[in-house]
Amino acid sequence: MEFDVKKRTFVKEVDPRNEVFSLARKFTIDIHKEFGDFIKVVALFGSSVKKKNPKDIDILVLIDDISVELSPEIAEVYRIIIEKTVVKISQKLHITTIKLSSFWEYARVGDPIGVNILREGVPLLDQNIFTPLKHLLLQGKIRPTKEAIWNYFSKVPIALESSKSRILKAMVDLYWAAIDSAHSALMTYGQTPPSPEHVPDLMRKVFLSKKLVTNADINLVSDLYKNMKNIERGVVKQMSGKNLDDYYKKTVVFTAKMKRLVTKKFS
Secondary structure (H helix, E strand, C coil): CCCCCCCCCCCCCCCCCCHHHHHHHHHHHHHHHHHHHHEEEEEECCHHHHCCCCCCEEEEEEECCCCCCCCHHHHHHHHHHHHHHHHHHCCCEEEEEEEHHHHHHHHHHCCHHHHHHHHHCEEEEECCCHHHHHHHHHCCCCCCCHHHHHHHHCCHHHHHHHHHHHHHHHHHHHHHHHHHHHHHHHHHCCCCCCCHHHHHHHHHHHCHHHCCCCHHHHHHHHHHHHHHHHHHHCCCCCCCHHHHHHHHHHHHHHHHHHHHHHHHHHC
């Protein structure tokens, strides 16, 4: 008895004539020759599928860690061959390698990483893994689990805390930008660079009398120094983005003024 088997088609397809597909195809052929069935899936995803001329060509590679024991030696050989293949074909290739067991777990719990790759991805090589999962997703049979939801929500406090620390780090960076530029200007005028806490006093002595800087400039350096010390000592643990932005604008103006003092002396 004969019957036709109708295969499902993908929602998105890649034009085989475009550069993205051509380069990705070459990469797929090369690594499949090297690794054979160790490579379970090669798929285009991200901007590679969404845009006509992406800066990077994002390629997912799923490797078999279930029937193959991934030793450090195998991992190192894999890394070297992938890097050499990218160099040979195109530096635009951006390879994301995921173990098959990890990707299955992403799909099982409805993790956003796996879901997004499945939704947008277009397989170039597929050993009956990516395609079935993609269709299960399109049919609404892959849904976020309670485990995945709380796993992602648990990252929120860490991200918020990280954002606060980055604002503080940015403030310290502004301090160093001001101090380094002030040191350069003072050295240009024959002064030995003083320790940071003495920079405002020396600027007042060398520059203010000649009207090369204003009191506002000196106060800025002094304020940045105090902020840095308070952050260093843990006195200041949080700072608003608006406060950082105000200091950033003032520091940009200040460093530009210091640069003019240096270039004027050497012109």
